[in-house]
Amino acid sequence: MASSHGAPPVFNNKVVAWIDHRLPIFSYIEKEYHTFPTPRNFNYFWNFGAIATVMLVLMIVTGIVLATNYTPHVTMAFDSVERIMRDVPSGWLIRYMHMTGASFFFAAVYVHIFRGLYYGSYKAPRELLWILGVVILLLMMATAFMGYVLPWGQMSFWGATVITNLFSAIPVVGDSIVTWLWGGFAVDNPTLNRFFALHYLLPFIIVGVVALHVVALHVHGSNNPLGIDPKGPQDTVPFHPYYTMKDGFGVVCFLIVYAIFVFFMPNALGEAVNYVPANPLVTPNEIVPEWYLLPFYAILRAVPDKLGGVLCMFGAIAILFVVPWLDTSRVRSCTFRPIYKWFVFVLLIDVIVLGICGAHPPEGWYVPLSRIGTIYYFFHFLVLLPVLGKIERPLPMPPSIADAVLKKKVA
Amino acid sequence: MRKFLVSGAIALAALTAGAVAIAAESEVHPPHMHWHFQGPFGTYDRAAAQRGFQVYKEVCSACHSLSLLSYRNLTELGLTEDQVKGIAAEFQVPDLSEDGQPIERPARPSDRFKKPFPNELAAAAANGGKAPPDLSLIVKARPGGADYIHALLTGYVPFDKLTPAQVKEFTVTKDDNFNLYFPGHKIAMPPPLSDGKVTYVDGTKATLEQMSTDVTEFLAWASEPHLEARNRTGIRVVLFLLALAGLMYAVKRQVWADKH
Numbered sequence: 001m002a003s004s005h006g007a008p009p010v011f012n013n014k015v016v017a018w019i020d021h022r023l024p025i026f027s028y029i030e031k032e033y034h035t036f037p038t039p040r041n042f043n044y045f046w047n048f049g050a051i052a053t054v055m056l057v058l059m060i061v062t063g064i065v066l067a068t069n070y071t072p073h074v075t076m077a078f079d080s081v082e083r084i085m086r087d088v089p090s091g092w093l094i095r096y097m098h099m100t101g102a103s104f105f106f107a108a109v110y111v112h113i114f115r116g117l118y119y120g121s122y123k124a125p126r127e128l129l130w131i132l133g134v135v136i137l138l139l140m141m142a143t144a145f146m147g148y149v150l151p152w153g154q155m156s157f158w159g160a161t162v163i164t165n166l167f168s169a170i171p172v173v174g175d176s177i178v179t180w181l182w183g184g185f186a187v188d189n190p191t192l193n194r195f196f197a198l199h200y201l202l203p204f205i206i207v208g209v210v211a212l213h214v215v216a217l218h219v220h221g222s223n224n225p226l227g228i229d230p231k232g233p234q235d236t237v238p239f240h241p242y243y244t245m246k247d248g249f250g251v252v253c254f255l256i257v258y259a260i261f262v263f264f265m266p267n268a269l270g271e272a273v274n275y276v277p278a279n280p281l282v283t284p285n286e287i288v289p290e291w292y293l294l295p296f297y298a299i300l301r302a303v304p305d306k307l308g309g310v311l312c313m314f315g316a317i318a319i320l321f322v323v324p325w326l327d328t329s330r331v332r333s334c335t336f337r338p339i340y341k342w343f344v345f346v347l348l349i350d351v352i353v354l355g356i357c358g359a360h361p362p363e364g365w366y367v368p369l370s371r372i373g374t375i376y377y378f379f380h381f382l383v384l385l386p387v388l389g390k391i392e393r394p395l396p397m398p399p400s401i402a403d404a405v406l407k408k409k410v411a
Numbered sequence: 412m413r414k415f416l417v418s419g420a421i422a423l424a425a426l427t428a429g430a431v432a433i434a435a436e437s438e439v440h441p442p443h444m445h446w447h448f449q450g451p452f453g454t455y456d457r458a459a460a461q462r463g464f465q466v467y468k469e470v471c472s473a474c475h476s477l478s479l480l481s482y483r484n485l486t487e488l489g490l491t492e493d494q495v496k497g498i499a500a501e502f503q504v505p506d507l508s509e510d511g512q513p514i515e516r517p518a519r520p521s522d523r524f525k526k527p528f529p530n531e532l533a534a535a536a537a538n539g540g541k542a543p544p545d546l547s548l549i550v551k552a553r554p555g556g557a558d559y560i561h562a563l564l565t566g567y568v569p570f571d572k573l574t575p576a577q578v579k580e581f582t583v584t585k586d587d588n589f590n591l592y593f594p595g596h597k598i599a600m601p602p603p604l605s606d607g608k609v610t611y612v613d614g615t616k617a618t619l620e621q622m623s624t625d626v627t628e629f630l631a632w633a634s635e636p637h638l639e640a641r642n643r644t645g646i647r648v649v650l651f652l653l654a655l656a657g658l659m660y661a662v663k664r665q666v667w668a669d670k671h
Binding site for chain 2: 040079082085086092093096237241242245246248249252253255256259260262263264266267272273275276285
């Protein structure tokens with residue numbers, strides 16, 4: 001089985017050839033994952049797409065196993081999770097993999113998004129690819145939120161109460177929407193049942209959007225650290241074995257860190273109070289979401305008005321949809337953007353500061369800090385991104401990828 | 412321009428550091444203890460956990476349930492099956508007779524630990540309106556974990572030892588139980604342990620410190636009974652992944668050798 005760019009592959013195996021003639025799955029794999037020309041200059045930031053895919057599969061597999069042992073009922077959910085932890089053979093392993101896996105899935109996706117922001121991967125012709133990515137992020141947030149409700153601990157219950165109550169901020173129909181979401185007049189058994197159903201459904205929708213994300217990626221190929229298009233075969237390498245091997249190595253490195261958390265500190269990223277069964281009559285001292293939602297939670301609470309807070313929180317994600325058009329620079333990669341480069345890191349720090357604010361009650365210093373953080377977040381996208389593209393003078397760019405790679409080698 | 416940017420970044424970094432510092436100040440930290448079960452090679456100290464079970468059985472179980480555990484689980488702490496049968500048989504549990512009449516029978520190893528009260532309402536009624544928490548997950552359910560449980564058990568301060576400032580700040584009266592580590596300091600539970608409260612079967616001197624440590628070890632096991640299997644598996648998994656990563660890196664370098 002050998003082929004070069006463009007020419008259809010020839011399969012020596014008769015069965016494979018027979019199938020491929022009728023359903024060209026082998027040609028597809030050959031074209032998209034073997035000979036697919038990929039820029040030769042990826043750094044390790046480009047591993048995180050593959051890592052996120054692995055985490056998605058891992059979450060679905062462990063999730064299905066958990067679902068076979070879980071009971072979505074308010075009087076039994078908590079104990080059924082503990083039964084998984086105590087009595088189901090290796091249940092503790094599956095549950096901790098799933099619980100910690102959510103954090104690591106988000107971590108991988110956040111690095112992936114940061115990579116896109118830094119190297120301008122969202123710019124033409126990859127705007128739809130980026131938008132599909134933001135859709136995946138939104139679906140992940142919804143899935144993670146509903147999954148967190150399922151163990152029916154104190155934070156599950158009160159997190160669900162706080163987040164669903166946000167919709168009551170919508171004028172006129174808000175309260176009706178909340179009742180509709182709950183399936184009653186409080187977070188109760190109908191809420192738990194539908195969250196379980198949706199938590200099982202949404203990951204498969206994510207898989208569908210990921211498929212579209214990959215199809216869109218393979219139309220124009222990947223961006224790269226230089227942000228310039230490959231100009232010929234000297235700028236690319238076939239995806240396999242070059243990037244299958246590099247991605248494989250990256251995935252294993254990521255799994256090492258993941259395994260350390262799963263096996264040695266599985267509860268480090270969670271809230272202790274979620275090991276207390278849900279009690280609608282006792283509110284926990286602090287209601288906080290998981291770490292990966294904290295920056296958005298801080299934005300929600302930074303605004304003194306409820307509706308304003310909700311709009312800002314959703315706006316913080318919605319604004320990502322239009323990033324391809326907010327950025328006016330013709331240069332993709334920050335490697336050649338001497339000023340904007342620094343602001344990407346300032347944005348990163350800003351998001352971390354917001355995350356810290358989100359983890360603490362909105363008192364004292366955290367109030368002004370979260371407000372400054374929120375204003376800066378929107379300032380970055382609405383002012384810096386369009387203005388800097390106009391006034392910044394990009395550095396001179398190398399004529400081709402191969403040129404840059406070989407020059408670096410000499411130097 | 413660049414200087415301005417750098418100073419902006421430094422200012423933000425300082426803000427981050429400040430936020431972290433504020434976060435650290437506001438919490439009361441229980442003293443950090445060395446536990447036999449901490450770290451990737453941790454195991455439960457069987458002797459301590461067995462003594463801790465004795466403390467639970469003779470003291471805590473008067474008010475606190477341990478509903479997620481069965482008597483059979485005690486074999487994991489090194490008790491023999493006969494010992495577990497004997498312990499279970501000390502308790503009478505409700506059941507139905509063959510003809511469907513409610514009866515009481517001696518507990519079997521497969522039964523869950525008997526609860527001190529028939530239901531949550533009864534538990535609350537007998538304890539000033541609030542049911543004492545179940546202890547099955549208590550070590551995982553409190554920030555600070557084992558350190559906190561140990562600190563709580565040893566952190567009681569008698570009324571006459573309190574400073575006037577403390578009395579005033581927390582409006583403590585003679586009837587309150589003041590605990591250094593309980594959030595808000597006023598705790599409904601009176602000091603449960605004191606020197607010599609139990610007589611250990613293994614002859615260990617039952618000081619407050621000893622009993623608190625032992626019962627915490629027992630409750631840590633109750634919260635996370637598979638910790639030892641988890642640690643063992645984890646070490647194998649991480650070693651395997653490290654070896655695999657080394658192999659992958661070598662192959663990756665080989666594959667890329669002609670491209671650099």
